[in-house]
Amino acid sequence: MGNMVPIAKPKSGAGIDLDAQMLIMRIQPDALKRPSSFDIESFFDLDLKKLTGIDPDYRELPVGIHGFTDSDKKECVISAKLMEGNSKPDIYFARSTMAHEIGHAIIHVPEFRLKKAILRSIHDDDHASLKMYRQSDIPLFKNPEWQAWRYAGALLMPAITFKKLVNDGVSAREMANIFEVNPAFVQTRARALKIELK
Numbered sequence: 264m265g266n267m268v269p270i271a272k273p274k275s276g277a278g279i280d281l282d283a284q285m286l287i288m289r290i291q292p293d294a295l296k297r298p299s300s301f302d303i304e305s306f307f308d309l310d311l312k313k314l315t316g317i318d319p320d321y322r323e324l325p326v327g328i329h330g331f332t333d334s335d336k337k338e339c340v341i342s343a344k345l346m347e348g349n350s351k352p353d354i355y356f357a358r359s360t361m362a363h364e365i366g367h368a369i370i371h372v373p374e375f376r377l378k379k380a381i382l383r384s385i386h387d388d389d390h391a392s393l394k395m396y397r398q399s400d401i402p403l404f405k406n407p408e409w410q411a412w413r414y415a416g417a418l419l420m421p422a423i424t425f426k427k428l429v430n431d432g433v434s435a436r437e438m439a440n441i442f443e444v445n446p447a448f449v450q451t452r453a454r455a456l457k458i459e460l461k
Contacts, residue, residue, distance in 0.1 A: 271392035271407040272374055276455055279370075279410060286369070298424040300443040303361050308426035311339060317368045321346055329360045332367035339368045341358075355445045359415055366414030370447075371407050388428040414450040419444050423453060435460045 287294050287301060290310055294301050311319045311382060317332070321343040324330070330341045345357045378393060403409045420442045428438050435453070439446040453460045 266397055267395040268398055268401070268407050269375065269378075269395055269432065270401055270405050271371060271410055273402075273404050274370070274410050274413075275404060276413050279413045279419040280368070280422050283414050284423070287418065287421055295421055295423055298428050298441050300441065301362075301419055303347055303358050303365070307339070307341070307361050307365060311365060311368060315368050315372065318374055326453075329356075330364040331374035332364050332372060334372040335370065335379070337376075339364050351440075352445055355439070355443055355448075358419065359444055359448050362366065362418045363411045366411035367407065367429065370410055370414060384387070412451075413455060416455055417450065420449065420452045422456055429453075429458055429460065432461070450451075 284295065290306055291301055307319050311317055316337060318338045320338055320340045322340055323344065324340070324342040328342065329345050330339075332339045341349065341357070341361055345353075345360060348354055375393060382392075386391060398406055398408060420438075425438070425442075428441065433441070435446050435449045438449045442449070450460065
């Protein structure tokens with residue numbers, strides 16, 4: 264998460280969850296019927312462009328940068344090195360990073376492109392960039408990084424199946440393996456859904 268971000272349109276966590284659920288229903292409806300791993304790689308490679316017009320890509324990125332989404336170039340890029348990991352933690356981290364960037368592609372690219380088009384209609388191209396803010400200075404629900412991480416959690420761990428596993432007494436570690444995410448992400452999702460894991 265970079266420190267400086269543009270302000271995004273306000274979004275509630277429940278609204279983001281619903282948006283992700285609608286995508287799952289359209290792309291992989293079985294993931295809402297039984298707890299399973301959403302095929303994020305297939306979605307990124309095959310469906311992202313069809314759904315959003317945004318090009319998915321893998322390339323070498325600077326150390327510490329795992330992915331980015333460029334609204335001007337309409338591209339969503341994941342670190343090629345990140346995708347080379349073989350251990351479960353590496354694979355799970357790559358999946359969550361990919362889901363996060365997909366969140367930006369779906370939520371923010373259309374919004375930020377429209378904002379820039381409006382700025383261009385008022386100013387010249389040199390003054391059509393979005394104002395950037397420190398994340399600590401904007402409310403969470405307007406923070407595009409928070410929104411993209413919330414979307415990633417909802418895409419990889421739909422509320423319906425997450426709650427079913429909790430009700431069945433499945434541990435956070437077991438849930439991590441079912442959804443193919445790291446245990447810390449399971450804990451984050453539980454907090455987002457206001458669920459206390461045992």
